[in-house]
Amino acid sequence: MLLAERQNHILEQLNIKGKIYAAELAIQLKVSEDTIRRDLNKMGEANLLRRVHGGALPLQQTSPDYIDRLKNPDPRKKRFAEAGVLLLKAGQTVLIDSGETCLYLAKLIPTDLQITVVTGCPLIACELSHHEKVEIILLGGRFFKPALRCVGKGTIDMLRKIRFDISFFGIYALHLKHGFSVNYFEEAEISQVVIEQSDKIVVMGGADKLDKTSSHQIAPVHALDLLITENTADINVINKLKDTGLEIIKV
Amino acid sequence: MLLAERQNHILEQLNIKGKIYAAELAIQLKVSEDTIRRDLNKMGEANLLRRVHGGALPLQQTSPDYIDRLKNPDPRKKRFAEAGVLLLKAGQTVLIDSGETCLYLAKLIPTDLQITVVTGCPLIACELSHHEKVEIILLGGRFFKPALRCVGKGTIDMLRKIRFDISFFGIYALHLKHGFSVNYFEEAEISQVVIEQSDKIVVMGGADKLDKTSSHQIAPVHALDLLITENTADINVINKLKDTGLEIIKV
DNA sequence: CATTGTTTTGCATGTTCCTGCATGTTTTTT
DNA sequence: AAAAAACATGCAGGAACATGCAAAACAATG
Numbered sequence: 001m002l003l004a005e006r007q008n009h010i011l012e013q014l015n016i017k018g019k020i021y022a023a024e025l026a027i028q029l030k031v032s033e034d035t036i037r038r039d040l041n042k043m044g045e046a047n048l049l050r051r052v053h054g055g056a057l058p059l060q061q062t063s064p065d066y067i068d069r070l071k072n073p074d075p076r077k078k079r080f081a082e083a084g085v086l087l088l089k090a091g092q093t094v095l096i097d098s099g100e101t102c103l104y105l106a107k108l109i110p111t112d113l114q115i116t117v118v119t120g121c122p123l124i125a126c127e128l129s130h131h132e133k134v135e136i137i138l139l140g141g142r143f144f145k146p147a148l149r150c151v152g153k154g155t156i157d158m159l160r161k162i163r164f165d166i167s168f169f170g171i172y173a174l175h176l177k178h179g180f181s182v183n184y185f186e187e188a189e190i191s192q193v194v195i196e197q198s199d200k201i202v203v204m205g206g207a208d209k210l211d212k213t214s215s216h217q218i219a220p221v222h223a224l225d226l227l228i229t230e231n232t233a234d235i236n237v238i239n240k241l242k243d244t245g246l247e248i249i250k251v
Numbered sequence: 252m253l254l255a256e257r258q259n260h261i262l263e264q265l266n267i268k269g270k271i272y273a274a275e276l277a278i279q280l281k282v283s284e285d286t287i288r289r290d291l292n293k294m295g296e297a298n299l300l301r302r303v304h305g306g307a308l309p310l311q312q313t314s315p316d317y318i319d320r321l322k323n324p325d326p327r328k329k330r331f332a333e334a335g336v337l338l339l340k341a342g343q344t345v346l347i348d349s350g351e352t353c354l355y356l357a358k359l360i361p362t363d364l365q366i367t368v369v370t371g372c373p374l375i376a377c378e379l380s381h382h383e384k385v386e387i388i389l390l391g392g393r394f395f396k397p398a399l400r401c402v403g404k405g406t407i408d409m410l411r412k413i414r415f416d417i418s419f420f421g422i423y424a425l426h427l428k429h430g431f432s433v434n435y436f437e438e439a440e441i442s443q444v445v446i447e448q449s450d451k452i453v454v455m456g457g458a459d460k461l462d463k464t465s466s467h468q469i470a471p472v473h474a475l476d477l478l479i480t481e482n483t484a485d486i487n488v489i490n491k492l493k494d495t496g497l498e499i500i501k502v
Numbered sequence: 503c504a505t506t507g508t509t510t511t512g513c514a515t516g517t518t519c520c521t522g523c524a525t526g527t528t529t530t531t532t
Numbered sequence: 533a534a535a536a537a538a539c540a541t542g543c544a545g546g547a548a549c550a551t552g553c554a555a556a557a558c559a560a561t562g
Contacts, residue, residue: 019253031512033549035510038510052255053254053255053548054520054548057253057256122377125373126377129394138401140389140390140405140406142387142389145380145387150391155391284538285522285540304529305530305537
C-alpha cells in the first residue's frame, strides 16, 4: 500500500467515524504503529486533522455544531446562498438539501415569499418555522447524523410523491468526469431521487470543491443545470463545465 | 476513548445541561473520578469551563438554542423531564411528542443509552443529533408551525408502521371527564394514533394543566398510564385521577 | 544492468503521558 | 462535632510516544 493511499484511508476513516486510534489503524493497514504515528504527525502539521494522544480527531470536532457555525458564518457560503435565493419565485415547490450553504439559503428566504419548501433536514425546518408564508414539508425517515438529514426507504417513498420546480444542493465534490458525488451512500441514494423529480438542479460550492471526487456519485455533470461558485475558481475547469451545458454564476 | 474525545464530551454536556457533576461523568464515561477531576482541573486552567466543588459550570451561561423560551427554562418542566427520563431502558423504542417538556426530556437522555427515539418534532431531532447511541426516526409530513411538529396523512402512515414501548406527551389540558385534549385538530389526530401504537403512555404537566379542558380530545384518562406532575397539584383532583387507574408521580 | 542516493519502514531504546489506586487532607453536609 | 463527599498528592503499571539506526523499497543516473 502506498503512503498517500494510506493517508487517504486515514482521512476517510476520520470522516466516517469522527475519531481514530493509532493502534487500530496499524492493524487495519498492516503497518507498524510507528508508521501510523509518523503519518498522523505529518498530517497534523499539515492541518489535515487534530493530532491527540492515542490517535486523531477531525479538525472541527470541538464544534461540529451547525448552530455554532452559523454564528461565525463562512462569507463565501453566505454569498452562494444569496445568489441562490434570487432564483426563487412565489408559488414554487422547492427542495433544499442539508448542509451549511443550504441552511443559509433557508435563512435568507424572504419572509413574505409564499413557497413550499421540502427538506430532509430538521435544522432547516426549524429555521423556516419563523417564515409564516412558507409551507414546510419535512421528509421523514431514519435520521442520518453525519449528514444531519433523513435517509432510507421511508424518505425515498415520500420524495417520489413530490415534483420540484427547483432543487438546491451544497457541493461536496464536483468533477468533470466523475460528476457530483458525496461521502455517504445513503446521501447519494436520496439525492438521486431528488434529481429525477426536479425540473431544475442548482448546486452551490467553492473552488475547493470543484475538480474533486468522492466515493458515491449522485449524477453526472450534465444532469445539473446551474452551478453557483466563486470568482477564484480555476477558469479551465469552469470552461470545461460550461461546455457540458452547465450554467454558471460566479459571486 | 481518547482523552481529547472525553474532554470534548465534557464540554458538550456542559453546554447542554448547564452544569456537570464529576461523579456522574465518571460513570458515563467509564473512567475513575480521579481522571475526571484531572480533566476538569486542566480544562479549568485552560479557561474552557469554571471548576467548582463537585463538578463544573460553563464560563458564562450560554444558550445557543433555537427556541427563545428555552433561555428562561421553566424549572418545573425540567423536573418533569428528569422524572420521565428515568423510565427509559436500553433497547426500547420511544415516542417523544413536541413541546417544551418533551424537548427537555430529549436533552436529558443519557448519551450512552441505546434507544430508538421517534418524533415528529425536528427540534427534538436536532437536539438528539449529539447522542451517538440514540437512533432517531423522524416522522415526516407537513410541518405544523403552531405545534412545531409534523402532521397529516404522511405522518400517520409512518406512525402506523411503528410500535412503541413507551410514549411521552406534554400536557396542554387534562380533565377527569373530558380526558387529555389539545387546541388543534391536527395534533389530536396524530396523538390518537400514537396512543393506539404504544404499550405505555406517560403525560407530563403542572398543576395548572389539570382539571382543564381544550377543544380536541386525544384520549380519555383511562387510556393513559402515568402522570408526572408537581406536589402543588390539587389533592382532590389527583385522587380522582388515581381512582381511574392512572399512576401518578409527583416531583 | 549496476550503482547511487533518497525515502520509507520496522525495530530497539529510553522517555513521557495517562490512569487507577492508596493515602491523607479539605470541604460540605448532617 | 461527626460523617460523608470531594479533593490533592504520590506512586506504579501500562500505553503511547520520540529518537536513532539499519534494512528495505524505490527512483534516478550512468
